[in-house]
Amino acid sequence: MRAEVAIDAVTSAATGAGVSAHDATIVRIGENGVVLLPSAGVLARVVPARGSNSRREIEVATWLTAQQVPVVHPARPEPIIVGQYVVSLWEYLPDSRPADLVTLAECLRRLHKVAIPTNLLPHLSPFDKFEDHLAMGAGLDISDSAFLRQLRDQLSAQWATAEFTLGEAVLHGDAHMENLLVTTGDRTAFVDLEAVCIGPPEWDLTLTALYYECGWFSAKEYIDFAQAYGFDVRRSPSWPVLRLIRMLRMTLWLAQSADNDPQRRRQLRHRIDTLRDETAPAGWTGY
Missing domain, CATH: 3.30.200.20 (Phosphorylase Kinase; domain 1)
Structure with missing residues (x-):
């Protein structure tokens, strides 16, 4: 947009x-x-x-x-x-700031304990709108689109048989620090609620673990997060597929805003190249 x-x-x-x-x-x-x-x-x-x-x-x-x-x-x-x-x-919330990782973990644990409602929330669909996002992506050539579709198909098959340890819960769907705000009066508030759904809690824990792999958090910050929540998603049998799905989604997200932004286009190219050679997320920067 x-x-x-x-x-x-x-x-x-x-x-x-x-x-x-x-x-x-x-x-x-x-x-x-x-x-x-x-x-x-x-x-x-x-x-x-x-x-x-x-x-x-x-x-x-x-x-x-x-x-x-x-x-x-x-x-x-x-x-x-x-x-x-x-x-x-x-x-x-003018006096707010992104939550720290421990606060995020505590609020996610609280959210995941809520009783699942009937007829309000959809179930998690990791590849929802994939084709729309691919079509709108800037800087993607035919070979890029073919590769990303192939990766989507591979991950979709793996997702269908993935094993999750934590059962099902109400999820935020896009859980990261900037989607949980903390005010100077110590009020906390989840924002960007359009992805709230029902699914495995591991989904909400994956972004923080992946951001740690990108080098955006220190080892101590990530360990504190995992300990505060009570589970390290990297130890889950579903971690490999969760990790790759999130990287695919992050790449498509960047493609939505890469038009007329040389720095973003370079990073988009890097993400696709490292997904191809399986070195991702080395060298991934945040936006």
């Missing part, structure tokens, strides 16, 4: 909802967009209308709040459709 598209969609949605958007500022751009409206104290999420889960995301936030799980609160009870996009408005 391009930054100007996200700004235009949010400005239109906010204006229609009576929310000031004159100072709209991009926070993050990828497949989706996150835009801050400082004067209104609102954070807006922009997603393509096709396959949007924005309405369910708002319902999930309300349900998790009732389950005493710390989450961000919607600023408007309904999403707003703007052309080909859907905009949802959320409270902005």
Whole structure:
């Protein structure tokens, strides 16, 4: 998604909802967009209308709040459709920072203990929207797409027979430090709830373990995380397939925002090359 598209969609949605958007500022751009409206104290999420889960995301936030799980609160009870996009408005926590890994582990453990609801959440689908993401990826040639499809097919077969130690639970779905905020008043809040689903808790633990392998965390930070949660996903029999699926998804995510960004395009090429020669995630940088 391009930054100007996200700004235009949010400005239109906010204006229609009576929310000031004159100072709209991009926070993050990828497949989706996150835009801050400082004067209104609102954070807006922009997603393509096709396959949007924005309405369910708002319902999930309300349900998790009732389950005493710390989450961000919607600023408007309904999403707003703007052309080909859907905009949802959320409270902005101006004094917040990403949680440390121990806090993330503790909050994930709390989330994973919630009773699984009926008729609210989908089951985890690791390859959901794969073809859409591949088609939208910048800097991918025919051979890249063929390789990534082949890797997807290989991993899909392995996923079907993977063994999980921790059973099933309610998952965040995209659990990393920046999706759990901590305020100066010690409030914690999960954000980006569109991927909340039912599945093996190992899925929520994999990103932190993979980021450690990328060199983004120290050994002590990762050990503290695993100890705080009470399980090291790298010891799971499913770790090899979880690890590769996450790297595939991270590569496709980067492809969504690599257009007109030489540094991101170089990193995208590096990720594909290292997936090919099986040296990934050596040299992977974060965005």
